[in-house]
Amino acid sequence: MNAPAQFDIVIAGGGMVGASLGAALASLPLRVLVVEATPPADAAQPSYDDRATAISESSRRILQGIGCWDALAPAAAPIRSIHVSERGAFGVTRLRAAEHGLASFGCVVENRALGEVLWQRLQAEPGVTTWVPAKVTAVTQDQDGITVRVDRGEGGEAVVAARLLVAADGARSPTRALAGIAAATRDYGQVAVIANLTPAVDHDGTAFERFTPSGPLAVLPLTRGRTTIVWTLAPDRAAAVMALDDAAFLAEFQVAFGYRLGLFRKVGRRASYPLALVQAVDWHLGRVALAGNAAHGIHPVAGQGFNLGLRDAAALAELVARRPGDPGHPALLEEYAEWREADRARTVRDTDSLVQVFTSELPTLRAGRRLGLVGMDLLPPARALVARRGMGLAGRLPRLALGQGLGP
Ligand SMILES: Cc1cc2nc3c(=O)[nH]c(=O)nc-3n(C[C@H](O)[C@H](O)[C@H](O)COP(=O)(O)OP(=O)(O)OC[C@H]3O[C@@H](n4cnc5c(N)ncnc54)[C@H](O)[C@@H]3O)c2cc1C
Incomplete structure (x- = not known):
C-alpha cells in the first residue's frame, strides 16, 4: 500500500450540500478532497435527479458568495407570491x-442545473480534488x-490522511455510520411524488x-412556463398514481389541485420518495462532522432541506476560515454543533x-388551521414572520x- 494521500479536509458526498x-x-x-459515489451527470445520481429545489433568499446569497449564482440565474424561476389553501375549505x-419590499x-x-454548476465550479478550483466514482x-x-x-x-483502494472528515453523503449516510454516529428515524407514512407539469x-x-x-x-414555478409538483400521498395511493399513464395522472392531479392554473397539459418524468424525519444524534464525533441530509433529512412540505444544509456548509466554511491551522479542532466542531x-x-x-397540523383530521385542528390561514391573511406581522423564516x-x-x- 502506498503512503497515505495528504489532505486537510475530506468531504464524503458531492451532492448538493457536499459540493457547495x-x-x-x-x-x-x-x-480539499471530495469523494462522490455517482458521477454528477449520471441518470442514477440521487442528488442531481429530476427534482427541482426551492432556494431561499439566504441560499441565493450563499450560492452567490461561492461563485455559483451567475451561472445558475438563467435557470432560476423567481417566487414572487405564495398561495396557501386547503382543499374543501375557505381559508x-x-x-x-x-x-x-422584495422582488x-x-x-x-x-437539481440537474445545480449539479452542473456546482461541479463545474469544484473542478475549476486548484485547491479541490474530486474522486468520482469513489x-x-x-x-x-x-x-x-x-x-x-x-x-x-x-482505480483501486486509496488511503487518505486528513484533519477533518465531513459526512455529506445523504440521509442514510454510510460515512456517519462508519464514524459511529447514530441517527433517529421517524417514518411519516407518506410518499412524495414529483414531476414537472406544464x-x-x-x-x-x-x-x-x-x-x-x-x-x-x-x-412551484419553473422557467419556460413549466411548474414542478411535490404531491404527498399515502404509500398505496402514491404507488397507484405512479402506475397511471400520463393522461390519467394529469386528470387525478387536476382533481387534487383544482383549476387555478387552468388545465395541466404535459407531464415530464415522475419519481417518488418515501418521507421520513432523520436526525443524527450528534453533529460531530472527534474529527468527523456532519452536514446536510447526513445530519437532518426533513419533510419537503416547506422546501427547507437543502436550504438548511446549505447553511450548514456556509457555517462550517466560516468557522474553518476563522481558525487557520486545524479545521478539525474540537473547539471549532463544538461551535459548529451548537450553531447548527x-x-x-x-x-x-x-x-x-x-x-402534523395540516394532515390531521381532528375537528379542533381542522378549525384551527382554517382560522390560522384566514388570520395570517389578515395580519401583516404574521405574514412577515412566516416570510422571513421561509427566506432563511x-x-x-x-x-x-x-x-x-x-x-478572516
Ligand atoms: C421530493 C423532495 C423535494 C424537495 N424539495 C426541496 C426544496 O424545494 N427545497 C429544499 O431546500 N430542499 C428540498 N428537498 C430536500 C433536499 O433535496 C435535500 O435536503 C438535499 O438533497 C440534501 O443534499 P445532501 O447533499 O445533503 O444529500 P443528498 O442530496 O442525498 O446527496 C448525497 C450525496 O452523497 C453521495 N453518496 C452517498 N453515499 C456515498 C458514499 N458512501 N461515498 C461517497 N458519496 C456518497 C450520493 O451519491 C449523493 O451525491 C426536497 C426533498 C425531496 C425528497
Whole structure:
C-alpha cells in the first residue's frame, strides 16, 4: 500500500450540500478532497435527479458568495407570491414578495442545473480534488488526525490522511455510520411524488401550497412556463398514481389541485420518495462532522432541506476560515454543533408541525388551521414572520448568507 494521500479536509458526498461546501472552502488555502459515489451527470445520481429545489433568499446569497449564482440565474424561476389553501375549505392566505419590499421570496432551480454548476465550479478550483466514482469504506481517527479508506473502483483502494472528515453523503449516510454516529428515524407514512407539469395558465411566479386530506401538495414555478409538483400521498395511493399513464395522472392531479392554473397539459418524468424525519444524534464525533441530509433529512412540505444544509456548509466554511491551522479542532466542531443545532431544531419544529397540523383530521385542528390561514391573511406581522423564516433569514446567519465573504 502506498503512503497515505495528504489532505486537510475530506468531504464524503458531492451532492448538493457536499459540493457547495467544497466550493465554499475553495477560497481558503486548504487541500480539499471530495469523494462522490455517482458521477454528477449520471441518470442514477440521487442528488442531481429530476427534482427541482426551492432556494431561499439566504441560499441565493450563499450560492452567490461561492461563485455559483451567475451561472445558475438563467435557470432560476423567481417566487414572487405564495398561495396557501386547503382543499374543501375557505381559508386561504397569500404572501407577496412586494409587500416585504422584495422582488422575490426566492426561486426554484432544477437539481440537474445545480449539479452542473456546482461541479463545474469544484473542478475549476486548484485547491479541490474530486474522486468520482469513489466511496469512503473505513474511518479511523486519533486526537491529531483522521485516516479514511476510499474505494476508487477500477482505480483501486486509496488511503487518505486528513484533519477533518465531513459526512455529506445523504440521509442514510454510510460515512456517519462508519464514524459511529447514530441517527433517529421517524417514518411519516407518506410518499412524495414529483414531476414537472406544464399548465395552460401562466404561473406568474406564484408558488401554491395546498393542504389535502392525504397530505400537502406544492406547485412551484419553473422557467419556460413549466411548474414542478411535490404531491404527498399515502404509500398505496402514491404507488397507484405512479402506475397511471400520463393522461390519467394529469386528470387525478387536476382533481387534487383544482383549476387555478387552468388545465395541466404535459407531464415530464415522475419519481417518488418515501418521507421520513432523520436526525443524527450528534453533529460531530472527534474529527468527523456532519452536514446536510447526513445530519437532518426533513419533510419537503416547506422546501427547507437543502436550504438548511446549505447553511450548514456556509457555517462550517466560516468557522474553518476563522481558525487557520486545524479545521478539525474540537473547539471549532463544538461551535459548529451548537450553531447548527439551533437552526436545525427550529426548522424541524416548523416543518414537522406544518405536517402534523395540516394532515390531521381532528375537528379542533381542522378549525384551527382554517382560522390560522384566514388570520395570517389578515395580519401583516404574521405574514412577515412566516416570510422571513421561509427566506432563511431568521436566527444566527453565516456571513455568506449576509452577502459577506468568509472573513478572516
Ligand atoms: C421530493 C423532495 C423535494 C424537495 N424539495 C426541496 C426544496 O424545494 N427545497 C429544499 O431546500 N430542499 C428540498 N428537498 C430536500 C433536499 O433535496 C435535500 O435536503 C438535499 O438533497 C440534501 O443534499 P445532501 O447533499 O445533503 O444529500 P443528498 O442530496 O442525498 O446527496 C448525497 C450525496 O452523497 C453521495 N453518496 C452517498 N453515499 C456515498 C458514499 N458512501 N461515498 C461517497 N458519496 C456518497 C450520493 O451519491 C449523493 O451525491 C426536497 C426533498 C425531496 C425528497
